[in-house]
Amino acid sequence: MERQELLIEVKKNNNTRVIQEKMAKTFSIRRLEIVSESPAVEDFRDRWPALFCEDGIKEEFRRITTLSLEQSFMYKLDHYTPKLITLMKAKGGVLGTALRPFLYRLSQNQSIEERRDTIIRSLIVYLGEKVEDLFEDCQEDCRSEARKHGHGAQGQNQYEFRLELLHPVKPEVKQRSTQRQVNLTVQKDQSLWWGRLTAQERRPVFLAPDFDRWLEESDAEMEIQEKERREKKAPRRENNFLSTFKTGFLLLYNLVQFLGFSWIFFNMILRVLLIGHDSLYDTFHSMGDVMFFCQILASVEVLNAAFGVVKAGVGPAFVQVVGRNFVLFVIFGSLEEMQNKPVVFFVFLLWSAIEIFRYPFYMLASLHIDWKPLSWLRYSVWIPLYPLGVLAEAVAVVQSIPIFDQTKLFSFPLPKAVGSSLSFSVFLRVYLILMCFGLYSNFKHLYKQRTKRFSAKKRKTH
Numbered sequence: 001m002e003r004q005e006l007l008i009e010v011k012k013n014n015n016t017r018v019i020q021e022k023m024a025k026t027f028s029i030r031r032l033e034i035v036s037e038s039p040a041v042e043d044f045r046d047r048w049p050a051l052f053c054e055d056g057i058k059e060e061f062r063r064i065t066t067l068s069l070e071q072s073f074m075y076k077l078d079h080y081t082p083k084l085i086t087l088m089k090a091k092g093g094v095l096g097t098a099l100r101p102f103l104y105r106l107s108q109n110q111s112i113e114e115r116r117d118t119i120i121r122s123l124i125v126y127l128g129e130k131v132e133d134l135f136e137d138c139q140e141d142c143r144s145e146a147r148k149h150g151h152g153a154q155g156q157n158q159y160e161f162r163l164e165l166l167h168p169v170k171p172e173v174k175q176r177s178t179q180r181q182v183n184l185t186v187q188k189d190q191s192l193w194w195g196r197l198t199a200q201e202r203r204p205v206f207l208a209p210d211f212d213r214w215l216e217e218s219d220a221e222m223e224i225q226e227k228e229r230r231e232k233k234a235p236r237r238e239n240n241f242l243s244t245f246k247t248g249f250l251l252l253y254n255l256v257q258f259l260g261f262s263w264i265f266f267n268m269i270l271r272v273l274l275i276g277h278d279s280l281y282d283t284f285h286s287m288g289d290v291m292f293f294c295q296i297l298a299s300v301e302v303l304n305a306a307f308g309v310v311k312a313g314v315g316p317a318f319v320q321v322v323g324r325n326f327v328l329f330v331i332f333g334s335l336e337e338m339q340n341k342p343v344v345f346f347v348f349l350l351w352s353a354i355e356i357f358r359y360p361f362y363m364l365a366s367l368h369i370d371w372k373p374l375s376w377l378r379y380s381v382w383i384p385l386y387p388l389g390v391l392a393e394a395v396a397v398v399q400s401i402p403i404f405d406q407t408k409l410f411s412f413p414l415p416k417a418v419g420s421s422l423s424f425s426v427f428l429r430v431y432l433i434l435m436c437f438g439l440y441s442n443f444k445h446l447y448k449q450r451t452k453r454f455s456a457k458k459r460k461t462h
């Protein structure tokens, strides 16, 4: 009978007191039902709906234990909070990451209510529950006011509130109601830091921020910085790929050149030691192919400089590659008479002598490694080698002049009135002058590079 009356009372508004009294009177009936029939929760809710709200549960707990449910719960929660924090701190992996924001908040100077709120939320995550599964959501548009029908402190009633926020917010406000709270999501109209939430200085007692999304001013700055970092990260990842590719390419290129020139250099030395001065006469036949390969490949250096793959100057690289290849392909390659001359040995030896230091230096430079003895050799050995190398090349050019005159190879046919043909040797004489300019400009460039490197080193060490 009392139960039937209760079913009618819960449908009425503002009668919490009547419901509490009837619930107190029917306590023994409920106990008996539970102990003797063990009913399903759903069935029990249909029979005793007044029990299934915050106040109903609290009162029933008090009737059973004579204690306040909330107080005992909070007391135990506060007592176990340090242990729970230790437990959560020890968690790694995905769960550890999910718990980190809660632990951060707990490490801040929170009020007791905020601390309890955080620990309960973290417990939900720790126990692997989904917040969405625990709260029943509904959504409806509202501004900074909400009106809802439900069961609260005044029983089943129409509840409403109005909030005056500190600054304007966007008109779209999301409202999500659960059994124990109403979640409002508003978006600031302008992106600025709010000193507090509401226009009135004291926060209304019924209002609590969502601590899951709570940010201190410094946190907010960090979040913005993190967002900017993430936005920049994508192109940087692309840059990383390009720079790894560049390093790999330069390493391979310099390694191949180093191996090629080392083979030439040490083979020539070995042959001199083993065969004696006779070896000077067949340098071209024994080393020519590898030298052709290395010098064709050296053209890449001009492209590297031109496309900014390395910080080298295009002009000096061009003069170097063109100068050497002219001697190799035109003077030695096209004149068999030149191929057996000892000058080939000296030209090849002087060219390769610098490269066995230059290419390993570049390999380390690609890896941002500076090995001082090697750097010193790279930027010093050229001082005697470069003039000697150009001198050897000039000797080869001079030696080739009579051969070009004799063979008329590459001679340029002229109109009969001027003469029969223009010998290639005329161009070679001009080229000898060009070599002086080439030597001067590259010597100057290398000197500048040397000064730059060593003065930079000195500055770094002081």
Ligand SMILES: CCCCCCCCCCCCC/C=C/C(=O)SCCNC(=O)CCNC(=O)[C@H](O)C(C)(C)COP(=O)(O)OP(=O)(O)OC[C@H]1O[C@@H](n2cnc3c(N)ncnc32)[C@H](O)[C@@H]1OP(=O)(O)O
Binding pocket: 250, 254, 301, 310, 311, 312, 313, 316, 317, 318, 319, 320, 322, 323, 324, 350, 351, 354, 358, 362, 363, 365, 366, 381, 382, 383, 385, 386, 387, 388, 389, 390, 434, 435, 436, 437, 438, 439, 442, 446, 449
């Ligand atoms: C119209 C045409 C006219 C043509 C006329 C021709 C006339 C020809 C006359 C002269 C002919 C000369 C022929 C050559 C003879 C000889 O070689 S004789 C033997 C001795 N020779 C030498 O000592 C010269 C050796 N060669 C060089 O030093 C270079 O080739 C160079 C171009 C002359 C100068 O090098 P450069 O690259 O400009 O300077 P670096 O300081 O070494 O490098 C600058 C930065 O770039 C990085 N880098 C360069 N290359 C690479 C690479 N392959 N891999 C990785 N990194 C590289 C380098 O690390 C430097 O970076 P930082 O360390 O950060 O500064």
